[in-house]
Every structure is written in C-alpha cells, then in structure tokens.
Amino acid sequence: MAERLVGKAAPDFTMETVSGDGKDFGKVSLSDYRGKWLVFFFYPLDFTFVCPTEITALSDAYDQFKALDTEILGVSVDSIHSHKAWINTTKEANGLGALNFPLASDITKNVARDYGVLIEEEGVALRGLYIIDPEGELKYQVVNHNDVGRSVEETLRVLQALQSGGLCAMNWKPGDSNL
DSSP states (O other), X not given: OOOOOTTSBOOOOEEEEEOTTXXXXXXXXXXXXXXXXXXXXXXXXXXXXSHHHHHHHHHHTHHHHHHTTXXXXXXXXXXHHHHHHHHTSOGGGTOOOOOSSOEEEOTTOHHHHHTTOEETTTTEXXXXXXXXXXXXXXXXXXXXXXXXXXXXXXXXXHHHHHHTTSOOOTTOOTTSOOO
C-alpha cells in the first residue's frame, strides 16, 4: 500500500546535478532549499518527447517562480552526463538548450522510490511533481501517467494558493479571497 507523503516531512535526498547552463557538476540536498519553497519534479528519461516540453516550460516560467521565493529542481534516473549532453543539445536538435535550474541524477533510483514514483519493472519514474515548503514539509503532489505533461500554470496557481495562508476554494486564483 502506498504511503501518504503530503503533510509530512519531504523525504531527504542528496543527488549529483548538472547546472542549467550545462557547464558544471555539483551536488544538491533537500537541506539546500531550507528557507525557500521548492518545486521538485521527476520526469522519465532524457532525450524523450514530452519531457522537454515540461522542462523548458518550467524554465521559461522560472522568473515567476523566483518572484514567489521558489526554486525548481528536475530529476530523472539518467546520469549527470546524459543531462549535460541534453542541455548542451539545441532545441532544434531535440535538446533542451540552457535552463534556469539544475537537473539532478537519481541513477540509484532511491529518490524516485522514496517519493513513490518509480516504475520498478521499467526502471523509470512517473511524472511526479511536489511542492515543498520552506520548512521541508511536502505540501502538494501530483503524479500522472508518462504520456501526459503537467501544467506550469496549475503549478503556479497551487503554489500561490499554498502561500496565501488560508483556505482556497476550487479554482482559486491569486487575488481571490480565502474562505
């Protein structure tokens, strides 16, 4: 049976990363995001078809997230070398081009397993997206089939609703009153 994650401390992680410009390797841990909101998302694999639409859309909206004191971290089970190659491949050649946030490598698949998105028999992650608050509590998760991309607008809306500090009715939008 699946374990509930929302409302609990987000599972800790440490992973290797490649910077959004594809030049530098590093490491990242959940604790690096303490004091900020984090949009943490899994995608199945590099050099695929739906994934670049999501990743580049999140990168294009980075300034909107930054204005909300929010960082973004993408992760798949691919190596940092594959991430680097994908970032350093132009969009015209089915690459990502430069991003405004890093990509992390969960090559051990432990993080995808901890977040409940690993498809064990395929060795890839489902499309899971999590919003983690500045104290490290997991506030939101959405997991869907790998055939369907996620919505940047909905992610921003939910983030703003969480940050509003009150109860938010269905279809709440920034500027609406809380219940």
